Amino acid sequence: MAVMNINLFSMMLRHSTDVTVVIPDETKDNEELVCVWLYHGGSGDHTEWLYHTPLVDEVNSRHFAAVLPNVNESCFVDMNIGNCYEGYVARELPSVIWQMFRCISSKREKNYVSGYSNGGYGCLHTALKYPEKFSKVGAFSAGDKADAVFLNDGSEKSVNRIRLFGDGDLHKNDYGLTYLADRLIEKNGPKIEIYHACGGKDPWLDMNHIVRDYFLDHNKYFDYTYDEIDSLGHEWKFWEIELKKFLDFAGLKEIQD
Numbered sequence: 522m523a524v525m526n527i528n529l530f531s532m533m534l535r536h537s538t539d540v541t542v543v544i545p546d547e548t549k550d551n552e553e554l555v556c557v558w559l560y561h562g563g564s565g566d567h568t569e570w571l572y573h574t575p576l577v578d579e580v581n582s583r584h585f586a587a588v589l590p591n592v593n594e595s596c597f598v599d600m601n602i603g604n605c606y607e608g609y610v611a612r613e614l615p616s617v618i619w620q621m622f623r624c625i626s627s628k629r630e631k632n633y634v635s636g637y638s639n640g641g642y643g644c645l646h647t648a649l650k651y652p653e654k655f656s657k658v659g660a661f662s663a664g665d666k667a668d669a670v671f672l673n674d675g676s677e678k679s680v681n682r683i684r685l686f687g688d689g690d691l692h693k694n695d696y697g698l699t700y701l702a703d704r705l706i707e708k709n710g711p712k713i714e715i716y717h718a719c720g721g722k723d724p725w726l727d728m729n730h731i732v733r734d735y736f737l738d739h740n741k742y743f744d745y746t747y748d749e750i751d752s753l754g755h756e757w758k759f760w761e762i763e764l765k766k767f768l769d770f771a772g773l774k775e776i777q778d
Contacts, residue, residue: 560636597643659767662727
């Protein structure tokens with residue numbers, strides 16, 4: 522098993538940053554592995570999936586590659602005031618990874634993006650804005666930032682919101698998930714397979730239900746599946762379970778000896 526922690530200089534971010542790449546024990550000559558890009562939460566970093574889930578075992582038993590980028594507290598978007606993390610994770614980093622690891626496929630049908638909490642929003646945002654690069658999404662505890670209550674009252678919460686997204690209505694710009702989805706439908710873009718899940722005790726369950734209801738109403742344009750576990754909340758026990766369910770959903774079955 523190869524678990525590689527790489528420090529690289531990003532031209533888009535204009536500074537060095539870390540990314541972890543996990544490759545199965547054995548790969549064949551000229552093999553093109555499916556790649557699952559795993560996004561972390563708001564207070565986490567790229568190492569969390571390794572510490573809180575059996576990701577390494579899943580990579581080996583299901584035979585795929587995983588790439589775990591670090592984007593600090595950016596929600597994986599081009600920040601209103603700050604760095605261009607969206608461009609980094611959606612354009613620059615994939616290009617770098619595909620050049621460094623020829624065993625990882627660059628084909629759309631073999632690149633999936635998944636994440637939890639802020640990374641759940643982030644992976645939906647990435648896939649909806651770059652549907653030509655990512656074919657499947659696993660979004661856990663993933664509400665639309667456009668549906669969060671915003672008061673421009675000078676509080677730390679409002680300052681952070683403006684730093685990330687500005688003070689406008691996110692339903693009307695590229696930060697909004699339904700805005701991106703509507704635009705994708707209008708352009709008759711490629712269909713994305715979406716697996717979305719939230720714990721029944723999650724404090725942001727209502728925001729997840731808004732996202733769920735939108736995609737169910739537009740499911741002829743998306744291959745959308747929703748899962749909810751009543752007894753669990755915004756926690757790693759839930760995200761570990763849902764990661765495995767997403768891998769099953771994506772067709773990455775365990776390989777039998």
